Amino acid sequence: MLGVCYYPEHWPEERWSTDASMMADLGIRFVRIGEFAWSRLEPARDRFDWTWLDHALDTLNMAGLQVILGTPTATPPKWLIDQRPDILAWDQNGQPRRFGSRRHYCFTSPAWREETARICLIMAKRYGDHPAIVGWQLDNEYGCHDTVLSFAPHCRSAFQSWLERRYGTIDRLNKSWGTVFWAQDYQDFAQIGLPHQTVTEAHPAHRMDFWRFSSDQVISYNRMQAEIIRQHSPERFISHNAMGLFHDFDHRALAADLDVITWDSYPLGFTDQRMGLDEATRARLATSGHPDIAAWHHDLYRGTSEGGRFWVMEQQPGPVNWADHNPIPAPGMVRLWTLEALAHGAEVVSYFRWRQAPFGQEQMHAGLLRPDGVPAPVVDEIKRLQHDLRKLDLGAKTSAPANVAIIADDASHWIYGIQPQGMNFDLKALNFAFYSACRRLGLNVDVLRPGADLTGYALVIVPSLPLLPKALIDALAGYKGKVVVGPRSGSKTREMQTPPELAPGSLQTWLPLKVIQVGSLPPSVDRSVVWRNKRYRLAIWYEHIESDLEPEGHFDDGSGAVFHTGHWHYLAFWPDETFLLDYLESIFEELDIETMRLADSLRLRRLGDLNFAFNSGPEALKTPAPDGANFLLGGDEIEPRDVAIWRN
Amino acid sequence: MLGVCYYPEHWPEERWSTDASMMADLGIRFVRIGEFAWSRLEPARDRFDWTWLDHALDTLNMAGLQVILGTPTATPPKWLIDQRPDILAWDQNGQPRRFGSRRHYCFTSPAWREETARICLIMAKRYGDHPAIVGWQLDNEYGCHDTVLSFAPHCRSAFQSWLERRYGTIDRLNKSWGTVFWAQDYQDFAQIGLPHQTVTEAHPAHRMDFWRFSSDQVISYNRMQAEIIRQHSPERFISHNAMGLFHDFDHRALAADLDVITWDSYPLGFTDQRMGLDEATRARLATSGHPDIAAWHHDLYRGTSEGGRFWVMEQQPGPVNWADHNPIPAPGMVRLWTLEALAHGAEVVSYFRWRQAPFGQEQMHAGLLRPDGVPAPVVDEIKRLQHDLRKLDLGAKTSAPANVAIIADDASHWIYGIQPQGMNFDLKALNFAFYSACRRLGLNVDVLRPGADLTGYALVIVPSLPLLPKALIDALAGYKGKVVVGPRSGSKTREMQTPPELAPGSLQTWLPLKVIQVGSLPPSVDRSVVWRNKRYRLAIWYEHIESDLEPEGHFDDGSGAVFHTGHWHYLAFWPDETFLLDYLESIFEELDIETMRLADSLRLRRLGDLNFAFNSGPEALKTPAPDGANFLLGGDEIEPRDVAIWRN
């Protein structure tokens, strides 16, 4: 089903009914509104103007549209900041951030928590049972613009209390952190500052705990909103829109307080932001995006939600304004992205935004309508899509079971952010490389959080989890399939220490090997890995292993690079794309799982009994369907930027 | 005529008469002095030392030299800063900038305005009718070192007043800016801060108005100085020295308060600063500079001044100290640059500086004399030049009428600075590309400010003016020639909004097309434009156009890229050098204007009945003169870094 993000407050009231009927005509079912409207809802303290919102809700309702109402906390208005300046977040330089854009609040601020509770309660009471409203969105894109970490004075005292709760005594903190290093011992929790503006890097355990604390602040802030809304708006779902390529807080913990998690999908902007891709590749993909970039996030967020429910709350409908370069999506891509999201299990795909605003920071961000209110070219794609969707009846389908699961979490990103040990070590790129290889081989993939049930998977991949939660170890203990473990897994304890038994830590139960040295490599280095007589380029990361196992692949210096024993596999290096395709292909072969090497721009996805093939490239391609396939969409050849669908 | 910048206070008094007679012997007529001398004129408040300046003026006067005296406000002395620290400018981080270099004052500071008026009045009264003095320079290089924007507390209150004058009511400001976006509404002008240190980019209308305000502060500050000097120094001209590649304030408004505008020409330093040139091109041009870089500024500043009067106040005479790399100009270039400036209409070319200082921040900046007082090698070039000039009698010549005018302003640079939308979109490079193409075709070019009279031009080029002032639209309404309009023109309203009718805004009167989508491109992208069956590389920027016009050129996806109707032409993309040469050549052909494809390093310029050909390259070239031309300088072949001149 389709949705759209709408800002009635940006347009003349007399236009609203036109907009609503245009939406309905386009087959849109859901409309998100209100998440940046505080200054129009409460122009001054306790002076509320509900009229316009009442009218907007009624207008949408009358057109048969269902509303997701946002709490407006991402943009506290100026009068509020002036009254309570301790709402503001402080930056790493120890200065308050200023009003004038968005997300200027500090999650920890007691004043801000009070004001948040106040506005949420008022809105929940007023609109909690409004017939147009089917759900809520809390705030907007927590953490966007680097706002998870704040360095305000109240953060410092809250962090001290958090530490005291965690460690009980200062001696225990000193021991857990290892403050003996560089005489960093504390005598009292009240001495502990925030880890910024130090001469060289601050203590890694200090930084890691501050990140955990900061993530906890996001979670508890969100929970506070959720509890208020839940109490006063029964039977409405509660959601938040997470971001792409973003890991600054624990999304699994956040999702636990939501009914449905949603995410904001901007494939071109994400592709422009590197992901380990070189300049030529990014240029080649500039108008289509990387063929796995949206899919990765669909699978990631589906696995973040307890029940697998997710929406795309913001779907890029044209060029955006915020990447370094902002090309126009190739014609067909918006339809393709939408079908792809649905094929990955999205309940709803909602476009951001209905109509391009002529003003403000996002005036160069396309909408479904142009700034002059005329439908943008993309509307024809959506009409075609609606036509397709009527043929498909996706509503009842659930994902076909995946054979392979990739395990990823957020905290690993904090750990490598604190200790990259090589400036090219970007976990986002490493996770993505494993994911992309599986997808190039034509497989459905689940992305799981550590601790998820592993039953039924033939292969579990741990690209790199430095910290292995007990829940994961427990799940692995009962798991019978194959496991591929990537470098640096199990290399840290909870307190950012090297484990006494060395990496891969507790995985040594199954993988009898120890990482005794690690190396990171500068660009242009000419090193290689040899596996099954084929040479692969070695870059970024490698490890020296102590083990009685006979390696099945070697570095150019003869030391072991690829290990396995029974169902367990270990890669002691950052694998490149070519290696991963060959290696995973061989593993799937052992598992009797059929794979195929898809063209660069071709991807497959199975949903229920349907097979989707997506061609995001500029050339027509042969559809990888069996002879005589029963096509619901397309046929033996897929046009550029097009989709074919056939039933099993 | 030639001039020089001189700092008598840097040298022993007994040397001055030697310097003066050396200047006179070299044919120098004008000497600029005094613009950094405050600490020597007023060593402590109200304790003045005029003796040395009196003596210096007399010495120069006795040698027959005419003086331009500078007001010394670019460098307020330490005692003054200590007495009135609120003179200081504040940086974007909200901290006062410190004493110890130059331009540390804030244009808005009330204390600074008082002190400026005081010193100007005293100097004007004392020297207003001194016989040596023929003109004044106010301050020095307004805005240099990023000093137009200041974030001091007094800036905030002055900005609030400026906004109140502009908008009258806060509601009108909210509506004009579009503060409804992200709940940025204000209830009172007193709430509005300066647009810095926000979480993400500040509101574009807020930023644009702050830039306008800041530009206005420069203009009113300069006007205050001009009025004081004008009152007390009758019959002396008033000038200021503007910079190259610099647009942070409105130079047209500044020039309106001056008698003559001057600019500071450093071709090698400017070429080192990119201008859209790749590394190899910059390396090739390292010792000659780009052949259009000085010419562009001559034509720009000639068009900035109401009456077309301009000087080069500082001409690079050797290596400088401030660019990333500072090569020695190839022998001959200083003479070439001087003749080129005169050919473009400069009244005077004044070298910076007479003698290289052995101390201070610019001790590595060459002068006509070496630090030891001996003439530098460049002096021989100037002697040769004087010899040339005696043959030419340029004094009475005015520029030959140009067939083509390029329209450019400063505010467009602020707009694209605020909203580049693609990180490579550098308007300086785009304007320069159009200019350079016309010059490669052998034409004289005028650079006009919007609103200038367009009568007589066969072609008007608008490379990219996002905001179209009414005066320009009026001028175009009466204009009968051809117009070439580049991308993003007419894409903004005065309040940094997208115009309701979309780009190109009011140009749609003549160009029946609408820009419905825009895209920016990452480097290395492989896109193209096809025009007249030839393929050109597409980079940086492209637009999708809605129009009933049949495009005459297309993007590789088949959509229209080049449009024209009647005398109006529109380019929906950033044109590369090759395209511009072909395209403009064809347009000039239609206009029956003769062009020629000059070699890379060759340029032509007509002044009165004289034709100048400049060869800035390392190889001798055939002079592009008609057979049997009447050469005043040179002949059928131009030596490297040399000039040929012939009469029509």
Added chain:
Amino acid sequence: MLGVCYYPEHWPEERWSTDASMMADLGIRFVRIGEFAWSRLEPARDRFDWTWLDHALDTLNMAGLQVILGTPTATPPKWLIDQRPDILAWDQNGQPRRFGSRRHYCFTSPAWREETARICLIMAKRYGDHPAIVGWQLDNEYGCHDTVLSFAPHCRSAFQSWLERRYGTIDRLNKSWGTVFWAQDYQDFAQIGLPHQTVTEAHPAHRMDFWRFSSDQVISYNRMQAEIIRQHSPERFISHNAMGLFHDFDHRALAADLDVITWDSYPLGFTDQRMGLDEATRARLATSGHPDIAAWHHDLYRGTSEGGRFWVMEQQPGPVNWADHNPIPAPGMVRLWTLEALAHGAEVVSYFRWRQAPFGQEQMHAGLLRPDGVPAPVVDEIKRLQHDLRKLDLGAKTSAPANVAIIADDASHWIYGIQPQGMNFDLKALNFAFYSACRRLGLNVDVLRPGADLTGYALVIVPSLPLLPKALIDALAGYKGKVVVGPRSGSKTREMQTPPELAPGSLQTWLPLKVIQVGSLPPSVDRSVVWRNKRYRLAIWYEHIESDLEPEGHFDDGSGAVFHTGHWHYLAFWPDETFLLDYLESIFEELDIETMRLADSLRLRRLGDLNFAFNSGPEALKTPAPDGANFLLGGDEIEPRDVAIWRN
């Protein structure tokens, strides 16, 4: 002899005796301890815990190990910072740096000097005559993490007093600095601020004096510690561990207050930090380091110490944690580096660190033991090395006399840091290029500080000394050998002015030439120098020379580039590697000094009657020994990463 750095406070007390006996078994003689232990020695003011240190010293002593005890001042503990926050250094932005890493103190802080004296006195009294202790290390790596310059309020007043002592009167300062430039005159020392946060660069003389002042603060701070320790710990040597690629203070002055200077050798990390090497070269050398990088520092620090005594206090034993990329050293390199240090005259090579810490900022820094206490692979290399050393008896050897001396100091780095004049002008790379060329030619090289005795050298090279101290001029006056002088030598006076006689200043006594113009070049420029009919690439820097001498080499524009007269040679450009090899080879030929062109990765070193050949490359190479050489180690071929030694 070998040593190691040990942190007993990081490990359980019951482990210490195991560690001590493992050290002894490995042939280690010296152990450095204590330099980061303040928080464990004095957990709260005046509450001392000596027990553990007593025990550690006794444990080491009993194993026959000799201890170098560190004063723990590099890491003042939190309680101390909280009591006396004016200990903190302030950064360039005018903000105090925060506790949480190391080196957070300001050398100038009066409070810090008091506290330093207090802890040093207490420790010296307690341990001054402890039988285990043979020497002291004062503090740790002065200046690391950019900590020489501090901008605290007390720095400002101390700097003013320092200036008053230096100049006596403010007039003299004004004249010496040249404050007349840009009206920077002062009326009183109390007006002078620190040179930061200025609008553009601060006055170069101001910056240079602030750097001198800051260096003096390091020296006097160290001297204070030295005097206290010397008084209370007779017959123990006093040392400090200097760094590689680091010149922020005057190391010669520091060494004058020490008995032995030591330095910390991390060849891979240094090679990763550019040194003028391109990316491909750095990649090639990633696991071996540049073959001259450690040698350069050995020779530099040997020449820094009055009597030529030096140690390597920290020798990289495996991958480190702090470079951009941190590869594992190729097997054999640690042994090679150790033998190389000894061949260059190091008395002791001490590994950093004994056992890799599992916690803290350096948990990814390898030790001789792995974090789990098991010997790392490098231990086998050290065992082999001990076996080698027993055959060699190096103890009594002193360096074979070098024929060539390179003169270098620290202040030149400050000067070029303040006025690079071309962004690629990195003196570290220039000095290194000359050094490396001599080493490629097979020679022993001494690196001398200006003023050192030059007797006995056949060739003295001055790569680039902008400021020529009188002691150097005096030494040169009596010197009879050849001198090669590189660009920019003699280009500055003590007050950062151009000398009245121009560069090369007082060297004009012997070199009758003047530098009348200088140029710096952008990358990719295609310029050349021709010498003896061979063309060499010109990059980075070139000069135009006025002289009656006939140049023996020319730039491509025909002007002189290579000059000589008698025994004096001048290079008016930045020489590239190829030129230096050819040019120096010809000079050595004239001097009848035998040279050989060694392979890229091969180096020679003579110590006493021993010849060492080091092959740091990946291929076996022929040993450059005479036929029938008497090998103590190796033979006619040197394996990769191996060493051959033969007796003369």
